[in-house]
Amino acid sequence: MPRPEDSPWAISVMQVASRPGQSEVIDSKFPAPSGIGDNIIGVDEGDELTLKGSMSSIVDGLILSGTITAPVHAECTRCLKPISRDWDVNVTVFFPYESKADSAGTKNGKTGKDEDADIVAGEEESEDMYPLSADGNFADVEALLRDALVEALPLQPLCREDCLGLCSQCGFDMNDDPDHHHDVTDGRFDVLAQLKAQLEQEQHKA
Ligand SMILES: [Zn+2]
Ligand SMILES: [Zn+2]
Incomplete structure (x- = not known):
């Protein structure tokens, strides 16, 4: 079985998790996990992601809050030009101390587990939750990087707002010359132009 620390997405939390009220700066680079977007818009697997923020310990878990910077490739939905630039995605996620909750649960008998589940579900409605490694020493950010980026990808990317x-x-490409247009050379309009000129002449006479 692979050790949790061997994952390229593992963050050691031993220090910060040692007691509540601590905070650790995170400024790390990770390879992009697979499965973020597609050929049209997404992040290529292995491209470099940056995660900057902090990991803070509270009584029942760790809160990671920060910004993911990712090189997203996309195609402008209006002019079809390739877009490649860095996108920032803010994340706040919770890593509950599940192993500690479990051991407390077994001490109190079999109802302990249900109570823990209720507490977790009730408290953390709006935050995304991810498990720590079984030994509680590592937070693996692979899933959260993927989830946060997939969620943040725009459905209709534009090279610029006013493309x-x-x-x-x-x-x-109208961006190269906003005045670009086609002169109407349709024969039917020539007839109309002639007619118009004719009418104007007659009006002059009258
Ligand atoms: Zn465009
Ligand atoms: Zn044209």
């Missing part, structure tokens, strides 16, 4: 897109007639 002008492509000309509907020839596919010209």
Whole structure:
């Protein structure tokens, strides 16, 4: 069985978890886990992610709060140009001390576990929760990196907010020349122009 510390996404929490009220700065780089997005928009597996923030200990677990910076590749949905830039995603997640809760539960008999489950479910509705390693010494951030980035990927990425897109007639990139347009050379309009000129002449005479 692989040891938790062998995971490239393991963060040692031995120090900060030793007692409540401590905080540790996190500034680490991780390879992007697989499964973030697709060819159109996503993060390539193995690309470098940065996680900056802090890990703080409270009585029943650890709170990780920080910002993930990821090199997202995407395609502008209007002009189809490739976009590649870093995206920042803020995360706040909770790592409960499950192993300690379990051992407390067994001491109190078999109802202990149910109570713990109730407490956890009631307290942490809005926060994402992830398990610590079985020995409680490591937080593995693989799943949280993936979840946070997948959730944050925009459905309709744009190269810039006011991207002008492509000309509907020839596919010209309108961002290169906002004045780009097509002169109407349709024969039917020539007839109309002639008619208009004719009418104007007659009006002059009248
Ligand atoms: Zn665009
Ligand atoms: Zn055009």
